[in-house]
Amino acid sequence: MKADIIREYGPFDGIDKVNGLTYDGARVWFAVGDRIVALDPHGGGLVRALDVAGHAGTAFDGRHLFQIAENRIQKVDPATGRVIATIPAPGNGGDSGLAWAEGALWVGQYRERKIHQIDPATGAVLRTIESNRFVTGVTWVDGELWHGTWEGDESDIRRIDPKSGAVLERLAMPPGTGVSGLESDGADLFYCGGGSSGKVRAVRRPKQARR
Secondary structure (H helix, E strand, O other): OOOOOOEEEEEOOOOOOOEEEEEEOOEEEEEEEEEEEEEEOOOEEEEEEOOOOOOOOOOEEOEEEEEEEEEEEEEEEOOOOOOOEEEOOOOOOOOEEEEEEOOOEEEEEEOOEEEEOOOOOOOEEEEEEEOOOOOOOOOOEOOEEEEEEEEEOOEEEEEEEOOOEEEEEEOOOOOOOOOOOEEEEEOEEEEOEOOOOOOOOEEEEOOOHHO
């Protein structure tokens, strides 16, 4: 199935790459290397910026942001931008997407084609799911595990079986349109980081995927 891109945001002044991405219920936060910035998805403008390094995935647990920076995952207070804890990232620098679900962090390992469930307090790996494509963004919604892929000019968003890794559904992005970060809004949309395009895209979540 072709991905239904319903809105594009950006590019934004001074931002040449979108790394990780998450949604806090009102704003889309995304990492741009030396900062994490917040986008108002209704107005389309940037409304906040935190001076926190962000090289890959971003997640939100309802209170705190989690941000991959090089080989570590930082726990960040979004009100102040203060890093309040740090744990090792399982891919030791080869990490990609990040999501929060079921009281744990879920970390994509890009070239190894894996998704790890880790303990958010220690970084210990609790289980590993194998994919058959490079893993970029990761998100859970309604008990479904979705992840972005990006290899060459081909990119998609796919729903996989969290036990076997089997592909259950696939949304193909247009050629040359990559997915870096990925996050569901909990309802009708996925927000997707656009990598070096500097854009964020909203993609419609398929109705048949909803329970």
